[in-house]
Amino acid sequence: MLVWLRFRVAVVGMPQHLIRKLEQFTRLSASNRQAVVNTATQKVRFLGAHQDIISEGDAPEHVNLILEGWAYRYKQLEDGRRQIISFFLPGDLCDPHVFVLREMDHAIGTITPVRLAEIHRDQMLRLTDEHPRITQALWWETLVTAAIQREWTVNLGQRTGLERIGHLLCELFIRLRGVGLTEGDSCLLPVTQVELGDATGLSNVHVNRVLQELRASGLIVLRGKRLSIPDLRALQAVAQFNVNYLHLDREGRHLDANESERVSA
């Protein structure tokens, strides 16, 4: 514990969120962790809020790892309608294998200022070649990302406005908790109501009304950019939120026994 704490302090500005996320799936050895750190600190980039990280039509050159800040994947129709397709939180990778494709069919933009690591395809290959456990963990993260996308399909297709917003808030909160970015029952939510609308297929006006309703019923406390969920179970119930699609139950813990590396540094 103390070792981990020292490690954390030492790596401020490093990919601790990614490591923490992957450790929801399996335990990483010190050398696994070191490899992730090495890979993710080679080329770091800073972007302001509301900038494109990569645009539709671009040829993907490398994998982007969000170290700090929020971003989203989005797609814009010709007449201006915009759909937010997913949110990227600290520790999230944008498309680990995207270079197989010739060009991006959508864009990724920042919400807040973002610090990210650009990981070249060769670095990615080296990392996975040398660390099978990381490979497994990255597979898990890829599959969970796909599961989230499927759940959004359900969200948009079947749920009411109230359920959609509630569901999204549950998901974001639980994902943030997984990377250590919650404090008790609260977290930051640096997203405007327009953006919530673009993610849930609702107008900003309706988002506002739904948020009022969630507030009035005591299911959320939302002031400025801070969200609190006093009773997560209750919100989950209202939103028909079933956490299983996030696959958080240490699916890869059988891997813990496969390597005899010591866990502490």
Place this chain on the structure above:
Amino acid sequence: MLVWLRFRVAVVGMPQHLIRKLEQFTRLSASNRQAVVNTATQKVRFLGAHQDIISEGDAPEHVNLILEGWAYRYKQLEDGRRQIISFFLPGDLCDPHVFVLREMDHAIGTITPVRLAEIHRDQMLRLTDEHPRITQALWWETLVTAAIQREWTVNLGQRTGLERIGHLLCELFIRLRGVGLTEGDSCLLPVTQVELGDATGLSNVHVNRVLQELRASGLIVLRGKRLSIPDLRALQAVAQFNVNYLHLDREGRHLDANESERVSA
């Protein structure tokens, strides 16, 4: 051409749709194709219409390859609402890497009677180990599947009922064309209006009205289970359908030069 034709005749009941699909991305050698055939003919299963291939909560044991027939991925909410998350057409693989996860967070069911190949994880690994070009092509297919899921998010979030149905019909037609299951401007569409509604987040009544409208404007001809699209461009325009997300432009053609195997048998 003649060789290919003979090959096709010989492999009726074999994974010709998958091969054809992968060859939209890259050219496969005869040995590549043979390896796919060997892998996909070890264990073949038949199912009737309206049966689950795999249910929510099941532990995934193998990859399912649809050889013939239609299926869909779906998720059911507790109160009975059902969302169809994607359609599987002949040549489609259900989750090539799903065994990393402990259990399914959704179900896959048949629409028509289905013939499928069960591919064990070890066979899958052997196939990709021995055939890097197939590995690349499977990557492409995985990424396209993810892109389709994202496009469905846009479909449900931003498009009107008419656009949603139009978009879905364009997608299905073009995917079917890619595996050789269209005849001129028409194809089979063995899907009820209720199912179309569950896929697009519309009621069956509204689906019916939208279909009437598409028929009346001459954009589709739909009688029984046969769909014709006299002017695909026109339907695409109405549905705001941009084909780029299907990544059909032979992204992997640079691989054609990497191996000097003869293409004909």
Place this chain on the structure above:
DNA sequence: CGCCCGCTTGACCCATGTCAACGTCGGTGG
């Protein structure tokens, strides 16, 4: 200090849902 972005609210409207009845066709058992 003032402006602009984001939030809030009210009035009104429309796309789509719901309910209910009826039509049609293919299959099946008597």
Place this chain on the structure above:
DNA sequence: CCACCGACGTTGACATGGGTCAAGCGGGCG
């Protein structure tokens, strides 16, 4: 061979969730 049945498609009347438009408000920042 016919009668029935169930699944699917179609249509009309009516209800409603959520959209649109417009105005006002509040607070952070240049």
